[in-house]
Amino acid sequence: MSKQVTRREFLNLLSAAGGTAAALKAGSALGLLPHTAQAASMDLLAAGAANRKVAILGAGISGLTVAYELSKVGYECTILESSHRPGGRIFTVRHGDLIDEIGNRHYCEFDDEPHMYFNAGAARIPSTHRNLLAYCKELNIDLEIFINENKTSYVQDPALLGGKPIRNIDYTTHSRGFLAELLAKSLNAGEMDQPFTDQEAETLMGMVRSFGSLDEDDLYKGSFRAGYAAGGFLEHGVQKDIIAFRDLLQTQMGRQLLSANEGDTGPILLQAVGGMDKITEGFTKHVGHQIRYRSMVNSVEVKEDGVDISYDQDGSRHLLQADFCFNCIPSHLMTGISNNFPSQYVDALKYIRRGNAYKAAFQAKERFWEKDDIYGGISWMNNPSNQIWYPSSGIHKEKGILLAAYDFGDGSFHTAMTHEERIEAHLSDGEKIHPNYRNQVEKPITVAWHRMNHMLGCSARWQRNPSGWTHEEEELYRALQQPVNGRHYMIGDQVSMHSAWQESAVMSAQWAMTDMDRRLRA
Amino acid sequence: MLKSFLAFSLCITCMGGVYAAETEREPFDDRYCTTCHGADGRGNEGVQAPRLAGMEPWYLRRQLENFRADRRGVHPQDREGIAMRPMATKLSDESIDDIIDWVGSWEYVPAEATIEGGDPARGRGLYGGCAVCHGDSAQGNESLGAPALAGQNDWYLVTQLKNFMAGYRGAHPDDTYGAQMRTMVNTLRNEAGIINVVSYINTLSR
């Protein structure tokens, strides 16, 4: 435990030579950072007399993007969609909506009010997803802030303090305090002089103290950052008790808590006002008339000069002939659809695994969390339901919709249950945080993406190995990105290296259109 | 203040009511087989759902009923069966009839061979025991309750034979045909035997 940080470790850090990250130096990489670039704006050639018929398979956001952009420049687009609704994995559930999970079809009985919706698929838009945001702007979609991190929400784990829920702020303040105290000790241990200049050492110590709210002796003795046990406004604030470091170490949840608000889910996140499918609606206002619903693609045949698609609608088979085809049907469903794709393309489709996500929601009879100082954000539980999301919208209204469970990694636990079993599981998980939960919620919906009709998955999984893409995987990915005969493009977030984001779906569509355009210009 | 709030919320409720009455609920039926089992029920390796086109109506009925009654797809290791069972749980007798009619309308197209590394010559020897019920050309035999095997997706046959061997399928006391299969499958001895026999079945046509 008393092992000190060695001088060598410090030196490595300072030169960034010890890690894999290349050090950023002013004047080199820094000057090249492309982060001021705008969203790609499509500059497509107007459609000519020939080559103007476009078939789009699937009304996911990538398919809608293609329809919207190509229609602007004069292409004649037809969208075949097997489901009764557009949007695919952008799925906002409201009063009366059908949740078409095979084996668990049910209707949503939420109250019929604008803020009473649930985003069962996509829910968050990172502010850096600029291509998606550019469409939101162009299509006049109202956005608002999505609250992901809430320091007042709870952390609950049977291993932590006997399962008593604690506020996120208690967990994070105390953890940071203890981590900072450890770091300060090792920094003060006399190793500092050589690798750091005095000024650097002072800066570093300042960061550490402020990170952990240390006192003048570099010790953590609690902090008002965790809020007050009493007073604090008209009276002196009383500091809350510290939770012992050893107690905090009984839960593994720190890993999740300290990374949940970084990367794609770091602030600022946005959402569409009234539900994520307002984005879909923005597109369908322009191209909705091109969609043929309940039209299930049955075969795709790429020809020398076009693509023939057969599909079933209203109990009969139809043929659609097009010059180009853009296809966002999930890869694991496409493998069951007759096609004449080249073998490497088929291999790529077969290689991709499908993710297994699960979400559930309750209508709350009253916004009980607001009485508990919680406005939006997530409570984390170490149980299969895992998360409770408090709505970012509808603040101070009478009722609201709560996310009752979310498992993006492996939703098979709840997927395997009946609807009733799932609901009971979420009630008993949730009441560990909110004791009266069971009486406060009603009208549940459950959505197992692995069983959603026409989807059977939540997102493409290319990587088999967490350590990175293999050469073979990358080759298959590149093969799938290329068109067949210059006529048929697979699109969607499945044809990206960053699946499970709308941005990736949009960008794959833009990539495919640009490629088609380039070939036509050549 | 309170009064106006009440009036406001009343008005919302009545608007909601009217709206709800006017909106029709999205209808659905039980013809969802092709989502998993692929175009015209020809099977989909991507989700490990076997070919239904060409499947005998009596065999299809028996399996749907087995799934519905929790006689198949309950063992936690039977991954594909577990995926299928809930799809069948809520089917009515009429829906099962309708599905069987629908499946009967699909053209039978033998599945392509995908498994590698098997020895069909050895498989042929092993197949002798299977032929008694499933027929010399694996064409099936209704009177013995044995379905056709030729033309079925080979990856599916492999999974099912493994499941029988491990007791993941056919272990339910009311699954009589499954129990027979569990005894018979032991003649294949091990996984290599399974691959060999399926390689041989791949050479047969109905």
Ligand SMILES: Cc1cc2nc3c(=O)[nH]c(=O)nc-3n(C[C@H](O)[C@H](O)[C@H](O)COP(=O)(O)OP(=O)(O)OC[C@H]3O[C@@H](n4cnc5c(N)ncnc54)[C@H](O)[C@@H]3O)c2cc1C
């Ligand atoms: C639980 C969950 C949470 C998510 N969270 C976020 C988030 O917070 N932020 C974010 O940006 N993204 C999120 N995503 C990812 C995002 O929803 C997807 O990346 C995006 O919507 C995918 O769009 P797509 O165009 O690739 O196609 P999809 O949405 O997959 O659409 C495919 C379409 O093809 C149709 N189809 C299937 N078979 C056929 C057939 N035979 N014939 C015709 N049509 C067919 C389907 O019905 C569907 O409409 C989430 C996804 C899930 C499931």
